[in-house]
Amino acid sequence: MSLQVAFRRRFAGLSLDVDFDAPGGVTAIYGPSGCGKTSSVNAVAGLLTPDAGRIELNGQTLFDAGVNLPPNRRRIGYVFQDARLFPHMNVAKNLDYGARFAPDPPDPATRARVIDMLGLGELLTRRPAGLSGGERQRVAIGRALLSSPQLLIMDEPLASLDPARKAEILPYLTRLRAAGGPPILYVSHAMSEIAALADHLILMAEGRVTHAGPLAGALADPVAARLIGGSEGGALLPATIAEHSADDLTRLDTPAGALWLPRAPLALGEQVRLRILAHEVMLSGDHPQGLSALNVLPAQVVQVSSGADKVLVQLQVGQARLLSAITARSAQALALAPGAPCFAILKTVALIQTG
Numbered sequence: 604m605s606l607q608v609a610f611r612r613r614f615a616g617l618s619l620d621v622d623f624d625a626p627g628g629v630t631a632i633y634g635p636s637g638c639g640k641t642s643s644v645n646a647v648a649g650l651l652t653p654d655a656g657r658i659e660l661n662g663q664t665l666f667d668a669g670v671n672l673p674p675n676r677r678r679i680g681y682v683f684q685d686a687r688l689f690p691h692m693n694v695a696k697n698l699d700y701g702a703r704f705a706p707d708p709p710d711p712a713t714r715a716r717v718i719d720m721l722g723l724g725e726l727l728t729r730r731p732a733g734l735s736g737g738e739r740q741r742v743a744i745g746r747a748l749l750s751s752p753q754l755l756i757m758d759e760p761l762a763s764l765d766p767a768r769k770a771e772i773l774p775y776l777t778r779l780r781a782a783g784g785p786p787i788l789y790v791s792h793a794m795s796e797i798a799a800l801a802d803h804l805i806l807m808a809e810g811r812v813t814h815a816g817p818l819a820g821a822l823a824d825p826v827a828a829r830l831i832g833g834s835e836g837g838a839l840l841p842a843t844i845a846e847h848s849a850d851d852l853t854r855l856d857t858p859a860g861a862l863w864l865p866r867a868p869l870a871l872g873e874q875v876r877l878r879i880l881a882h883e884v885m886l887s888g889d890h891p892q893g894l895s896a897l898n899v900l901p902a903q904v905v906q907v908s909s910g911a912d913k914v915l916v917q918l919q920v921g922q923a924r925l926l927s928a929i930t931a932r933s934a935q936a937l938a939l940a941p942g943a944p945c946f947a948i949l950k951t952v953a954l955i956q957t958g
């Protein structure tokens with residue numbers, strides 16, 4: 604898949620000047636409220652007409668001077684924050700409504716696979732009013748998938764759900780990604796969702812793209828981490844479940860080396876992601892002794908980035924880049940400079956299931 608987006612649109616309160624490419628997989632769009640995320644995906648879907656620009660999907664021009672393909676001819680599935688199901692139709696009919704717009708409607712096996720993947724089999728005869736918010740969102744995702752889209756847009760699909768429902772539905776989205784579903788443009792305020800799902804990250808602020816690139820690289824990059832803000836920066840590593848030990852620990856093989864976590868109820872060989880937030884990584888000049896931390900890794904400083912609050916230190920650890928957030932006082936005491944050897948002490952490592 605290739606999506607190229609470049610457009611301008613002036614509103615009374617904001618001028619949008621958006622330019623990004625989405626190469627395939629899941630591309631997350633992240634940024635503060637009102638920065639133009641929804642407007643950007645609406646321009647791709649054909650729900651917002653730019654003042655000027657060009658939008659191209661898989662070589663087909665969706666928008667350009669003299670071209671403005673209507674939404675129903677763009678072959679884009681859209682999942683909104685609220686499910687927007689037809690209240691008078693049962694789940695099966697809502698799902699099949701999606702297929703009406705497919706130029707090559709899904710065969711019964713594909714329909715059955717989508718129903719199975721989203722756990723909709725038990726719900727087919729129910730009306731939307733009798734479904735939970737999470738169930739309604741699963742139906743909305745199924746309906747969008749059955750329209751055989753070239754691209755799926757999800758705009759804050761979990762935002763209206765409570766934490767329990769969010770946790771329930773996220774595995775369906777990771778499964779969709781793992782099953783090689785259509786490429787997805789995923790708008791979200793929640794970096795935890797993005798860390799579980801996305802391959803690429805687009806950061807926006809005040810109507811513009813401020814960073815675009817692979818997600819893992821952005822999270823471990825001091826400049827992008829500051830744009831993301833808060834305490835969301837830190838490495839995201841692919842990992843494989845490698846060993847369960849007799850003393851209830853699990854070893855994971857990662858590009859940063861082997862890491863030990865409390866026993867994870869996952870099969871050997873399973874692929875997961877690990878999120879190591881910058882403020883969970885301490886640094887030491889020498890190999891620390893007598894520490895309870897399970898994971899202490901030899902590292903080399905790549906760059907030191909001072910900001911208004913913390914100092915962000917990017918580290919090379921094995922084949923991976925990690926980020927550590929420390930105080931200016933600690934950075935000075937450790938005399939950190941590019942190339943300096945040190946030890947990274949990982950206080951917490953979060954395991955994210957991705958399949």
Ligand SMILES: Nc1ncnc2c1ncn2[C@@H]1O[C@H](COP(=O)(O)OP(=O)(O)OP(=O)(O)O)[C@@H](O)[C@H]1O
Binds near residue numbers: 636
């Ligand atoms: N139809 C419109 N008419 C006028 N202004 C609009 C319109 N649509 C969007 N805007 C302006 O564009 C800004 C960006 O809106 P948009 O919904 O794209 O932001 P967002 O990043 O998705 O925000 P949120 O995270 O709160 O959903 C809005 O604050 C508003 O000022």
